[in-house]
Structures are given as C-alpha cells and as structure tokens.
Amino acid sequence: MTEAERDTAAASMSFLDHLEELRRVLIHSLLAGLVASVLCWFWSAPLLDVLVRPLAEHGVYFSRPNEAFLTRLKLAGVCGLFLVLPFILWKFYSFILPGLYRRERRVVTPLLVASTLLFYLGVLFSFLVVCPAVVSFLLGFGTSIMQPLIGIGPYFGFVAQLSLAFGLVFELPVLVFFLSVFEIVDPRALLRTWRYALILIAVASAILTPPDVFSQLAMAVPVALLYITSVLVAIAVTRRKRSRKQAPVAEPQD
Secondary structure, three states, rough: OOHHHHHHHHOOOHHHHHHHHHHHHHHHHHHHHHHHHHHHHHHHHHHHHHHHHHHHHOEEEEEOOOOHHHHHHHHHHHHHHHHHHHHHHHHHHHHHHHHHHHHHHHHHHHHHHHHHHHHHHHHHHHHHHHHHHHEEEEEEEEOOOOOOOEEEHHHHHHHHHHHHHHHHOOOOOHHHHHHHHHHOOOHHHHHHHHHHHHHHHHHHHHHHHOOOOOHHHHHHHHHHHHHHHHHHHHHHHHHHHHHHHHHOOOOOOO
16 A cells, blocks of 8 residues: 555544554553563563672562562563563554654654664663662662661662663653754754753752762763753754755756
C-alpha cells in the first residue's frame, strides 16, 4: 500500500475504528510487557546479582519475608518493560502515523528515534557509571563503628529513581532541538541565558535525584554539557534553515 492509499484509508476510518485500533495497540503493548516480564523473572536472580554488584563487599539484606520476592518481581517488571519499550513506542507511533503529514513525519520520526536512544543512554549511563560511583562515595562516610546495613528494597528504589531520572533528563537535547526547529524559541537566546539554564538544571537534579550532593552533581554536570551541546547544534541547524529560506530562487530562462 502506497503512502497516499494509506492516508486515504486512515481518513475513511470512523471514530469507532480508531478506538478499536487503539484497543489493539494497548492489548499488544500489555501482552509484550507481560511476556517480557515473565521471561525476565526466570533470570531475576542473576539480574539481582548485577544490580547489587556495587554492594558486593558489604552485602544486602531483606527485613520482611516478602521483600526479596517483591524486589525480584519489580526487577523483572522493570527489565521486561525496558526490553519491549521500543516495540511499544513503535506500536503507538504506527497508530498516530496515518494522521501526520509527510513534513511532520520527516521531523517526528527522527525525534522519536533520538529520544528513545537518549533515554536508553541515560539509563545505562546511570546504571553503569553513576550508581556505582555514588554508592561507593556514600558508603565511604561509614566508620569503624557505623557500618552499612542496606535493605534490598530501598536500594532497588534508589537505583530505579536515579536511572529513571537520568533517562528523562537525557531527553533535553531532543526538547531543545524540537523547540528550535519549530521556532518556538531562539537557540541563540537559550545560549545567552545559560546561567539561568544551569540554575534550572541544578534545581531539577536536586528534585529528581536522591538527596545527596554527589548524586546531584553526577546528574547536573553531564546534563549541562548536553544542554550546551544541543543548543550549539540547534543554532547550526536553524542558521542553515534560515540560509535556505533566504537563498534567491533562480528565475526560469526563456
């Protein structure tokens, strides 16, 4: 089916047809997440070993009979969702795709791919780099008398909160690029107000991360670098776009 035929078919669909299509998308997404979570459950023990690797020297504990089971269940659900998230996004994008114009598709498709990759990059950066460094730094405040006794439930919440926060804030380049391309904001104005942007990044880092300075700095520094880089890229893109608009159109020769 060609693109024009698909647009015609989408326009002829009734409201109930759209609801039925949305229902199928939701069912497929839920089934994919459920199947992936069930499969991850069988590897929840090795996954848990990877999760607590920064605490291998100290060990982790559970204080309630069901805490270990619930933690493994949550871990399987999070890992399952992490694996099938691209499929879920693709299903929802396929649902809204017929309603987009060609020009909008050329913009939305790369932005969706970039936002997905940046989210995964932020989560992996947090889990592989930031979390071990933060845990090692914070445990260094112990003394010979005050030793850590870390529960698996609070530790899982700590890692999940930090990883999700990094995944979300790594979307900042996509947001800046989107606002600049659609001329909602001027990227040069964003560059001139970099001091205010750093303050907002610091405040957001303090809200999103656990309440310790090291975690906040571990988020604020890379996000600030991402912000400045994305603004510079947006300036280059908008300058090229404006030069194309201002380029004289060649008159046809007789």
